[in-house]
Amino acid sequence: MKTFKGGQHIDGFKHLSREMAIKTLPLPSQVIIPLSQHTGAVCEPVVKKGDMVKTGTLIGTSDKLISSRIHASLSGVIKDILEYNHPILGQAQAVIIDSDGNDTLDSAIVKRTKIELLSKEQLLEIIKNAGIVGLGGAAFPAQVKLNPLKPVDTLLINGVECEPYLTCDYRLMLEHTNSILKGIVLMQKIIGVETVIIGIEEDKLEAIKLLRNKCVEKKYNIEIVCLKAKYPQGAEKQLIKAILDREVPSGKLPFDVGVIVSNVGTAFAVFEAVYNAKPLYERVVTVTGKCVKQPSNLKVRIGTRFKELLDFCQGFTQTPGKIIMGGPMMGMSQYTDDLPVIKGTSGILVLSQKEVQEFSQGADQSCIRCGRCVNICPVGMLPYALSLCVEMNKLDKAAQYNPFDCIECGACTYVCPAKRQILSGIRLIKAVTR
Ligand code: SF4
Ligand code: SF4
Structure with missing residues (x-):
């Protein structure tokens, strides 16, 4: 099995939700749709209070190159456009839609035929109009990523899902195998590459088997590579290193070494956009944690409140200590x-008070120079040195340790016996330097 240098196997707690087939959450009575859900420029609303919209109607757009369109996720009336809680930005402008209960689809959502006749430019336009972003984490606009500034020779599909607890990609691979493969073939056509490889960790053997069989059956020229289960195997640069043995230099991007990396969830969204003319107004979210009564994988409309997902999962078994969007390593409290x-909401994780205490009790002790953070860092950094810069309030000195190479995987913080909040410090250094 292929892998990269550094990293470590982390107990995944995936058993909580991996056998839970995707269920559709009942339609919410109201959605809150932020106008910024992606890397790049914030969208401007193209609707106003009182307007009627249908499911899939465009409600926000931007004329900037790096941005992604926003659509209504149910039919109803625009109740308001105002600042609302946002899981990443704290607060952001959002369009509030009250459902009419009918879920009437926008007239533009009609199944397409003769897909094979669509040109690269037409496919990119469809993806742009559908507001597709990378669903692996960064939510980078797909139409920009799939149209790189330099020629590339390989499309790598990320089916790793190395973040503990999360299983939404795994369920997608099991339940929507054909659609994902069709989406990948479309991306292959857009980029114009021969080589397509899907990387999946060894702990998802059912998905590996299923995808391999389908590729043989449908005669797709796609290779499935089994990777060692190790965190953070799903990080772009680590995936490229493990599968292709190419190193993305500091400050460069995958296309600088001839590669585009895309997530299996993104491939599914591309399929939906092209074949079904469906904008990205819903996604699969893993709701999990020992604290959640019924961990689940749910297909939910964008803009649905976290509370509704948690209620659908029958609430909590004990008092929650922390709610995280995403997984425990790279997610946000x-x-x-x-x-x-x-x-970009791949999961909602609820940790109990006991679990949170175990990790936070006795935090931020002195560094004992054990070197564990150095050994685990997948990009070969000196995390302890950056952490000491923060402790001594010498952020200017931190530049020599290349803080911007940090992919914020959190592995150093996870292994530190002194429970130092290394990653928080690195984020602070980055923010101050910027
Ligand atoms: S968070 Fe940054 S410094 Fe820490 S292990 Fe990951 S890449 Fe290295
Ligand atoms: S793991 Fe923690 S204690 Fe060990 S060297 Fe790194 S910062 Fe210091």
Whole structure:
């Protein structure tokens, strides 16, 4: 099995939700759709209070190159456009839609035929209009990523899902195998590459088997590579290193070494946009944690409140200590459950008070120079040195340790026996330097 240098196997707690087939959450009575859910420029609303919209109607757009369109996720009336809680930005402008209960589709959502006749330019336009972003984490606009500035020779599809607890990509691979493969073939056509490889960790053997069989059956020229289960195997640069043995230099991007990396969820969204003319107004979210009564994988409308997902999962088994959007390593803690699901919401994780205490008790002790953070860092950094810069309030000195190479995987913080908040420090250094 292929892998990269550094990293470590982390107990995944995936058993909580991996056998839970995707269920559709009942339609919410209201959605809150932020106008910023992606990397790049914030969208401007193209609707106003009182307007009627249908499911899939465009409600926000931007004329900037790096941005992604936003659509209504149910039919109804625009109740308001105002600042609302946002799981990443804290607060952001959002369009509030009250459902009419009918879920009437926008007239533009009609199944397409003769897909094979669509040109690269037409496919890119469809993806842009559908507001597709990378669903693996960064929510980068797909139409920009799939049209790189330099020639590339390989499309890598990320089916790793190395973040503990999360299983939404795994369920997608099992339940929507054909659609994902069709989406990948479309991306292959857009980029114009021969080589397509899907990387999946060894702990998802059912998905590996299923995808391999389908590729043989449908005669797709796609290779499935089994990777060692190790965190953070799903990080772009680590995936490229493991599968292709190419190193993305500091400050460069995958296309600088001839590669485009895309997530299986994105491939599914591309399929939906092209074949079904469906904008990205819903996604699969893993709701999990020992604290959740019924961990689940749910197909939910963008803009649905976290609280509704948690209620659908029958609430909590004990008092929650922390609610996180995403997984425990790279996710973001939230201060309320009155937050909308956005395009980048792969999971909602609830940790108990006991679990949180175990990790936070006795935090931030002195560094004992054990070197564990150095050994685990997948990009070969000196995390302890950056952490000491923060402790001594010498942020200017931190530049020599290349803080911007940090992919914020959190592995150093995870292994530190002194429970130093290394990643928080690195984020601070980055923010101050910027
Ligand atoms: S968070 Fe940054 S410094 Fe820490 S292990 Fe990951 S890449 Fe290295
Ligand atoms: S793991 Fe923690 S204690 Fe060990 S060297 Fe790194 S910062 Fe210091």
